[in-house]
Amino acid sequence: MDLKNIENKWVHQFAKPIIIAGPCSAESESQMLETARRIKESGADVPIFRAGIWKPRTKPNGFEGVGVIGLNWLKKVKEEYGFRTATEVANAHHVEAALAADVDILWIGARSTVNPFTVQEIAEALNGTQKPVFVKNPVNPDLALWIGALERLLSQNVQNLGVIHRGFSTYRKTKYRNIPNWQIALDFRQEFPNIPMLVDPSHICGNRTGLAGVAQEAFNVGYEGMIIETHCNPDEAWSDASQQITPEVLADIISNLQIRNSDI
Ligand code: PEP
């Protein structure tokens, strides 16, 4: 089995587009449950709830995530509202804790994808898991590093894979927080057409106004879904406040998207 002919049966469990929504960070049980309840009540077709428990922050001494207690809140979100759950893992301890708490989907963040030692450690901790694992593009525009991370997972018999396009760091001031560099994602897609690709408009844009446009651009070229930061009170969010939206705005964005059927 190689990345080109991977089967990725997991993807058929979900209607397309596959939408993952929820806060950048888990902050409290009530924040998690209110966000989940309002996503449900909004009527948006969101099967998967995201929240960061361990947060990679650019500077030290800020909020670095609530840690393992957040896994209990994800569990409650699953029990009370029926969402599958997703969180970021950045080392083997995170993987062990997330698997023990039965988080349904794990992702490797953009700052981890750049580090082969980290990816290898995560891949070994995940060995043989059937759970879907997503790999965000590395912060720098390096396609080989992105592919290499997937190869490390596959060689640990992790076969339910997906990728997340979250844009690339830039020193220049642009309208994006992370420039999309669409061509890199399209090159990835052309090489590995069986690996589902999700867009992360939140981290590409870094603001609320650009989200719908970036998501639409991705769906225009056949992406399978998106992961989008959604918070019950975005202005007060403890991380990435400027890009988070309410569940009601999310529902509105989703209902205005034009979705093209893809082949996966
Ligand atoms: C996140 O999804 O909240 C996150 C930290 O993303 P990234 O790894 O893309 O910066």
Ligand code: MN
């Ligand atoms: Mn974030």
